[in-house]
Amino acid sequence: MNESLKSILIVGAGPAGMACAHTLAKAGCTATVFEKEQVPGGLCRTLNFDGYLFDIGGHRFLTKSDEINQLWQDVLEGDLLRVKRLSRIYFRRRFFNYPLSFANTFANLGLVESFKCIASYFWCKWKRPGDDQTFEGWITNHFGKRLYDIFFKTYTEKVWAVACRDLSADWATQRIRGLSLKVAIKNAFGKKQNAPKTLAEEFYYPRTGPGEFYQRLEKLITNHGTEFSYGQTVVGIRCEGKRAVSLITEERKEGKRKEHKADHIFSTMPLPLLVRLLSPRPPAAVLEAADRLQFRSFIVINVILNREFIFPDQWLYIQDEDVKMGRIQNYKNWSPGMVADAKKTSLGLEYFCTQGDEFWNMNNPDMINFAMEELEKIGIAKRRDLINGFVLRCANVYPVYSLQYEKHITVIRRYLENFENLQTLGREGLFRYDNSDHALLTGIYAARNFLGEGPFDVWNVNTEKQYLEG
Ligand SMILES: Cc1cc2nc3c(=O)[nH]c(=O)nc-3n(C[C@H](O)[C@H](O)[C@H](O)COP(=O)(O)OP(=O)(O)OC[C@H]3O[C@@H](n4cnc5c(N)ncnc54)[C@H](O)[C@@H]3O)c2cc1C
Incomplete structure (x- = not known):
């Protein structure tokens, strides 16, 4: 036929x-x-709201x-911006380079905490206390327990709502393979190692x-x-x-x-x-x-704020345990074409949840209030900066790599x-x-x-x- x-x-x-x-x-x-x-x-x-454009989470064109x-080039006829990546971890009101870099991390953590992290790293290298099949074990063996607790546990459990010991190491090996404290130290003091994929410093993005x-x-x-x-x-x-x-x-x-x-x-x-x-x-x-086979779902609360500049990154990972927010996208830093007015800022506030849970069922105005309160709590913006916002719920977007x-x-x-x-x-x-x-x-x-x-x-x-x- x-x-x-x-x-x-x-x-x-x-x-x-x-x-x-x-x-x-x-x-x-x-x-x-x-x-x-x-x-x-x-x-x-891409969603258009009041003339401002929002991704569902910020999508790099990188392959x-x-x-x-x-x-990509043929269809967009070259209409792609080359964007220099800047995305950091925001924790205790400080910006940590991501992937972790030696000098920045330890300058931010202070002498005592840094010493504890390094001691923990060498102890874990020697003893290898983690089970390499699990996310917790893999990260502990590569970074040490203390850095795992500070930088990996909270964000990962926010995303998956599964204890890291019950999560397959596949997620770590897919996501942060090639990274370790050793690489970070070598990069700080010597020639840069071949960048693992999470370190990709540039990406394409349609205007x-x-x-x-x-x-x-x-x-x-x-x-x-x-x-x-x-x-x-x-x-x-x-x-x-x-x-x-x-x-x-x-x-x-x-x-x-x-x-x-x-x-x-x-x-x-x-x-x-x-x-x-x-x-x-x-x-x-x-x-x-x-x-x-379970999926995690995702809610993004998109807001337009009456602020010209908030932070220079395309996105931030929010590490603090006392807020539910997982990541913040700042769309004007992806492309100036994403904002209708360059004097304003549009943010995507990302939350990970399970379809039908309490957060998923919260009504939209309450959800926007909740997110603005969290933004104020971590010192990124004030509630009074809000001009307008909307909520997008996405079910079944993160396949959970259970054991x-x-x-x-x-x-x-x-x-x-x-x-x-x-x-x-x-x-x-x-x-x-x-x-x-x-x-x-x-x-x-x-x-x-x-x-x-x-x-x-x-x-x-x-x-x-x-x-x-x-
Ligand atoms: C927060 C976030 C950030 C991301 N960042 C990046 C990034 O920076 N760069 C990158 O390359 N990728 C990124 N991704 C991954 C990227 O979004 C996915 O890999 C890609 O969208 C998968 O394409 P897909 O067609 O397989 O699935 P989807 O994009 O999910 O498309 C599936 C389509 O099927 C439709 N559908 C489902 N069920 C039915 C049904 N029963 N009847 C009719 N229609 C149905 C859905 O509505 C949807 O339109 C990100 C993903 C997320 C969640």
């Missing part, structure tokens, strides 16, 4: 779904993309893939935020005949034997349901959700594995491999703590497999465990 006559359905217009649609379209193969939101880009979309770099890339990509895709159906949530996938035969969508506004015949489905929805939407239901062991997570993924993966025409891809679809370049690559690879240009293993993207935080 001619590929363009087939009913090819893509779930999600985030980076993975868009790259998949684009690769198919370039090969003359049209598809329909179902997206529950109203715009493309997924977590990389080791020449192909993705070329795609008006990452959403610009996905809007332009959408135009290129629709020029080839692919359709985007927005405001449509996929609520079911009907299967017969080894094939997925149709997909059911529900209109978000009116709740109207529709069934769409499918010859092939690419899904970027969260992996556990995909499993639960299959009909007939998968075996109990597969459903149980899906239940065991057994890989085992559960394998159970699901083996089951999905039985289907001839159903492919899962993307960050949530593969349950992988990936950046957008990886998600784009999974979309490209999945499409190429379909076009017979493979085989490419989407599960094998970003497995080198060297990572860019996001």
Whole structure:
């Protein structure tokens, strides 16, 4: 059958779904993309509020893939800023370089605390008291217990709400591999070591935020005949034997349901959700594995403040234990094009939570008040600086790397491999703590497999465990 006559359905217009649609379209193969939101880009979309532009958390364009770099350049026609990274840890009203640097850290901590940290580092190097399989153990062995307690424990537990001893070391090795106190000391006194990925000192950023890339990509895709159906949530996938035969969508506004015949489905929805939407239901062991895979959710409280300058960083990590806030983005430091008035500042105040918990259910005005109180408490801004603000809740964005997570993924993966025409891809679809370049690559690879240009293993993207935080 001619590929363009087939009913090819893509779930999600985030980076993975868009790259998949684009690769198919370039090969003359049209598809329909179902997206529950109203715009493309997924977590990389840009929101406009009172003329100020906000990311969902600040998205750097940074990749080791020449192909993705070329795609960004081609689609944005070079309309990318080169941004010098500045992001620090804010703790006890002091700014600590991140990644940690020897002189700055110890100048900020003072003589006595610094001595304790160094003693703890050497003791842990000698005794290696941590279990390298866990986040707590890995960091303790690499940085010492005292630095772990000061700089890693609080932020990590804010993000994951899991004790660091129950968190797989995979997150540490993906996020801060190549860093250690030894490297920090060497960098302070000698020739700089090869920078690990978290140290990337520059990145690209579209002048008006990452959403610009996905809007332009959408135009290129629709020029080839692919359709985007927005405001449509996929609520079911009907299967017969080894094939997925149709997909059911529900209109978000009116709740109207529709069934769409499918010859092939690419899904970027969260992996556990995909499993639960299959009909007939998968075996109990597969459903149980899906239940065991948990995500953390994310709320960003975006505010416009009547202040011209607050801090020079693109973002700050908030380390203090007595506030719930995890990070602050300062969008005018990403690009001047993000603010409508250069005399004002727009911040994204980031909170990590679990969908449906007390914080998630707080009403929006209370949440904005809460965040402004925290900003005042840590000395970043005053409540009276607030001009306007809004809240965005994002469910299922951080796959939790619990100790057994890989085992559960394998159970699901083996089951999905039985289907001839159903492919899962993307960050949530593969349950992988990936950046957008990886998600784009999974979309490209999945499409190429379909076009017979493979085989490419989407599960094998970003497995080198060297990572860019996001
Ligand atoms: C706070 C934060 C900061 C980040 N910073 C960076 C960064 O600096 N640089 C970087 O490269 N990456 C960063 N990332 C990662 C990046 O956002 C993701 O890697 C990327 O968005 C994943 O793309 P995706 O298409 O797999 O998933 P998503 O972007 O999540 O897209 C999935 C899409 O599917 C839709 N969808 C889901 N379920 C359904 C359904 N049932 N029916 C219809 N539609 C559905 C969703 O609405 C969404 O649009 C960051 C992520 C977060 C959370």
